[in-house]
Amino acid sequence: MSTLPQSVGIVSAQRAQFDTPLQFQSGAVLPRYELVYETYGTLNADKSNAILVCHALSGHHHVAGYYASDENNPKDRNIGWWDNMVGPGKPIDTNKFFVLGLNNLGGCSGSTGPSSINPATGQPYGASFPLVTVEDWVESQARLADRLGIQQFAAVLGGSLGGMQAMQWSLSFPERVRHVLAIATAPRLTTENIAFNDVARNAILTDPDFHGGNFYQHGVVPTRGLRLARMLGHITYLSDDAMSDKFGRGLRAGKYSFNYDIEFEIESYLRYQGDKFATHFDANTYLLMTKALDYFDPARNFKGDLNQAFAVARANFLVVSFTTDWRFAPELSRTIVKSLLHNRRNVSYAEISSTHGHDSFLMQHEHYHNVMRAYLNNIAREFSA
Amino acid sequence: MNPLDHSALAAARPDFAAIAAWIPQGALVLDLGCGDGSLLRYLKDTRNVHGYGVEIDGANIEACILNGINVIQGNLDSGLSGFENNAFDYVILSQTLQATRHTERLMQEMLRVGREGIVSFPNFGYWKNRIQILSGNMPVSQELPYQWYDTPNVHLCTLHDFESFCSQHRINILDHRVMTGEHAVSFLPNLLGSTAVYRFQRGK
Numbered sequence: 115m116s117t118l119p120q121s122v123g124i125v126s127a128q129r130a131q132f133d134t135p136l137q138f139q140s141g142a143v144l145p146r147y148e149l150v151y152e153t154y155g156t157l158n159a160d161k162s163n164a165i166l167v168c169h170a171l172s173g174h175h176h177v178a179g180y181y182a183s184d185e186n187n188p189k190d191r192n193i194g195w196w197d198n199m200v201g202p203g204k205p206i207d208t209n210k211f212f213v214l215g216l217n218n219l220g221g222c223s224g225s226t227g228p229s230s231i232n233p234a235t236g237q238p239y240g241a242s243f244p245l246v247t248v249e250d251w252v253e254s255q256a257r258l259a260d261r262l263g264i265q266q267f268a269a270v271l272g273g274s275l276g277g278m279q280a281m282q283w284s285l286s287f288p289e290r291v292r293h294v295l296a297i298a299t300a301p302r303l304t305t306e307n308i309a310f311n312d313v314a315r316n317a318i319l320t321d322p323d324f325h326g327g328n329f330y331q332h333g334v335v336p337t338r339g340l341r342l343a344r345m346l347g348h349i350t351y352l353s354d355d356a357m358s359d360k361f362g363r364g365l366r367a368g369k370y371s372f373n374y375d376i377e378f379e380i381e382s383y384l385r386y387q388g389d390k391f392a393t394h395f396d397a398n399t400y401l402l403m404t405k406a407l408d409y410f411d412p413a414r415n416f417k418g419d420l421n422q423a424f425a426v427a428r429a430n431f432l433v434v435s436f437t438t439d440w441r442f443a444p445e446l447s448r449t450i451v452k453s454l455l456h457n458r459r460n461v462s463y464a465e466i467s468s469t470h471g472h473d474s475f476l477m478q479h480e481h482y483h484n485v486m487r488a489y490l491n492n493i494a495r496e497f498s499a
Numbered sequence: 500m501n502p503l504d505h506s507a508l509a510a511a512r513p514d515f516a517a518i519a520a521w522i523p524q525g526a527l528v529l530d531l532g533c534g535d536g537s538l539l540r541y542l543k544d545t546r547n548v549h550g551y552g553v554e555i556d557g558a559n560i561e562a563c564i565l566n567g568i569n570v571i572q573g574n575l576d577s578g579l580s581g582f583e584n585n586a587f588d589y590v591i592l593s594q595t596l597q598a599t600r601h602t603e604r605l606m607q608e609m610l611r612v613g614r615e616g617i618v619s620f621p622n623f624g625y626w627k628n629r630i631q632i633l634s635g636n637m638p639v640s641q642e643l644p645y646q647w648y649d650t651p652n653v654h655l656c657t658l659h660d661f662e663s664f665c666s667q668h669r670i671n672i673l674d675h676r677v678m679t680g681e682h683a684v685s686f687l688p689n690l691l692g693s694t695a696v697y698r699f700q701r702g703k
Contacts, residue, residue: 432564448581451571451581452582452583455551455571455581455582455583455586456583458527458549460569461551461569462560462563462569462571463570463571463572464564465572465573466557481557481558485560485561485564488561488564491565492564492567
């Protein structure tokens, strides 16, 4: 241990413009697009120390640190979503690695997405923005890597939907990734998982303010749908135990008031989370991201045989799951491990005891972080030796 | 102890050298209950094996990853369902047999996923253990360092017990080594040997 973990400090977002058309899995073509990204640490001379962090459903390019505009506002800084994992002396150590985070295509944090202006029409893309798959994202990420001169990533990693992208890297570009860290993820969603996503989508699709995805022109936002989608999602990302521990059956007024206002603490929390989310997240992006989750299924091209799907992979793998994650349950991670073993890939698997459900992968957790740190330190040894 | 210090390691765990002697270069190896990964690291360095460990304890998972070996977190007592038939050349159970609950099933599982099995275990028939029992106490020694109330060892056996188990379960013993400390024991092994290592395969 060299130094105490620190923040990467002040960071700034950068933009990359792409004018080569991108053909999506759906067949749609996006003639040009922009990706917004952030980097932390220093790319070494032979560009062998780069790590790509892929984000999950509601994530973005702001992985760690804070912006200069928040420097004099230490109490209410917009801190990166994985700041506990990425930084000097943290498991993804920016003293060793050059870390790249981007906002995926179709996102709503700066990269081209449904809420961006379509230069062909001068209007937001809205419903006309193509549905994006995990494969499409990986393709666009590879183009960003080309732009930055990164031929091969030391590691590509992510949790949940981010883990799917990390795995897809080993399938789309086997020679361009040495290690994949697939955290709290799945080789494909379960039926129940797709069902949850569909309820969330229906909440948005049936909101009268949705206007078939073209709500921007109407000057409204389908906040009711987004709120419901987020509330439902939030329940499934936690565990029953975590919710019980945090809120129990606590009543805000201390007694029943026999009406439909907010009574239980959990109701207050969920509505707050829903409201917060609905003010900044784009409804079309939410729809598109949940569809990308549903579509991901690398075994599909091999008659459902995941072993065959992973046959092209050349990377080494770390697979991590969490005991109370019922949305991306440990048995789904074990399926990934089994297929990697079948293909004799180097793979380690850690099943972390945690009470926080699916959200565990974002939490500060000593053992989880030690596992990540140990694996990543070994990667760092490969290029510092 | 530095896990890469092989002479110190072989002295501390004499069964490691015996196991390594049986394993050819580049073999595919599964080590059940691999602890901190010392044996796999030793086999990787001395035999260039392609190995995986199975381990239940989180701290050991960290240690294995630090040791640079593949480790799969799992409970041996729930079987080896995560592993395919005949996936490995050798399946090793080093100083773990006596701590498994479903020992019978695990031995069969070893020979399902591996071509050959290797187990090492403390010999309960070792004379020092017998003396402690004769004097009225459960044995406590270097090989059996636990008190009766905190021991993970629920299925201790003697060399005789293990051999008759194998013959009853149609398991062919191919080779074995008995030792006390670093020294090989060939005379009265069930009495004079503190540790045994067996290599076996499915009976025809």
